[in-house]
Amino acid sequence: MLMQQTTVSYPRLGALAESARRCGPLRVGVVYPCERSALEAALEARDQGFIEPVLVGPSERIHAAAADADISLSGVEIVEAANAPAAARRAVALAGSGEIGALMKGSLHTDEMLGSIVGRESPLRTGRRTSHVFWFDCPAYHKPLMLTDAVVNIAPGLPEKADIVRNAVDLAHGLGLSNPKVAILAPVETVNPALPSTIDAAALCKMADRGQIAGATLDGPLGFDNAVSLASASTKGIVSLVAGEPDILVVPSLDAGNSLYKSLVYLGGAACAGLVLGARLPVILTSRADSKQARIASCALAALTARHLAH
Incomplete structure (x- = not known):
């Protein structure tokens, strides 16, 4: 087994x-x-x-x-x-x-x-950017959690991030999640012109509103804490359908994603699987x-x- x-x-x-x-x-x-x-x-x-x-x-x-x-x-x-x-x-x-x-x-x-x-x-x-998705069974989290992209795309721009999200959503659909919740991570939860990751996060969410990214509920920018913890989000006054319940975490760069992946495995005790999609x-x-x-x-x-x- x-x-x-x-x-x-x-x-x-x-x-x-x-x-x-x-x-x-x-x-x-x-x-x-x-x-x-x-x-x-x-x-x-x-x-x-x-x-x-x-x-x-x-x-x-x-x-x-x-x-x-x-x-x-x-x-x-x-x-x-x-x-x-x-x-x-x-x-x-x-x-x-x-x-x-x-x-x-x-x-x-x-x-x-x-x-x-x-x-x-x-x-x-295909016409889509390839990207990697990790799937985790994290003992500290109440359901499976996916993370993208921590392996392939080093510093993706907005078009690449849109495909990264689409690939992860496709994976979630294949696992039986008809409308996965997607948290677009950034250092802070407010849009800040000095932090391009927050602008990309907001743009991805608006793309989802306009049907350019389909089959999922997106929210961002969200810090990691208020993405995975409803209590943290509530403390900061964040009202979100995703906070505390994400199925997918989307990181701004490979640097952030790779460190988060290894933290979940080596310190968080998570079991993982991973695929390249696209x-x-x-x-x-x-x-x-x-x-x-x-x-x-x-x-x-x-x-x-x-x-x-x-x-």
């Missing part, structure tokens, strides 16, 4: 895992899985019923990594590719032809992976520092999300 990875109880993560199992395994292209951690996570996600891995890369190196980890590759499909860039291109081609329903980063560099997915000739490219299928973009639990949970999240995107 996914829940057995830690001694802390994560009921919302367990519910996510059970929902993913009910969908049946998703064929996932694991790109250049030439290190032990990448292979272990993919095969354990298979054993837990989330994915059917297709390993894309040099078979000799993949078998060597499996032998080092004492893992059997019996029955696992391997698609030959000479090196990391070739593996990324081959996996994108397989995804474009519909042979796999998601991609998972192995031991290649992130830019090699994403470059093939969003490149000019990629069949997975392409025609979900991308599991894990870090070498991610736990096995996070990698497997990301596979479960992809299994749920891929079905929604396909429709």
Whole structure:
């Protein structure tokens, strides 16, 4: 069971895992899985019923990594590719032809992976900016919480932030939230011309009012405290449909998002999963520092999300 990875109880993560199992395994292209951690996570996600891995890369190196980890590759499909860039291109081609329903980063560099997915000739490219969304089961919070973008977009402008919100809202819809509540974070909760993040937050909310961002309730700018705490919002006199109840937190930059993500995991004890969205299928973009639990949970999240995107 996914829940057995830690001694802390994560009921919302367990519910996510059970929902993913009910969908049946998703064929996932694991790109250049030439290190032990990448292979272990993919095969354990298979054993837990989330994915059917297709390993894309040099078979000799993949078998060597499996032998080092004492893992059997019996029955696992391997698609030959000479090196990391070739593996990324081959996996994108397989995804474009519909042979796999998601991609998972192995031991290649992130830019090699994403470059093939969003490149000019990629069949997975859409008109939307790609962005990363973390999904958390936070012991201190009363429901699942999403955070975007803490991985891909460094300093997004307003058009990029609009797509970042749209991608996260799509993920929420795929998880059964018909009208997620979105908090647009900034250092303060008032619009201040000296803080561009507050102006962008206000503009995003007005875009939602005008239907340019649909399917969610947005509010911002909100500080982190009055976004997640109704008591804090009330103390400051903030009247909001989102304060204290957000499903999604949108950060102004990667600096802020990455620090918040790591704070939630390392100090807040949160379990997490993460995906890159905005392409025609979900991308599991894990870090070498991610736990096995996070990698497997990301596979479960992809299994749920891929079905929604396909429709």
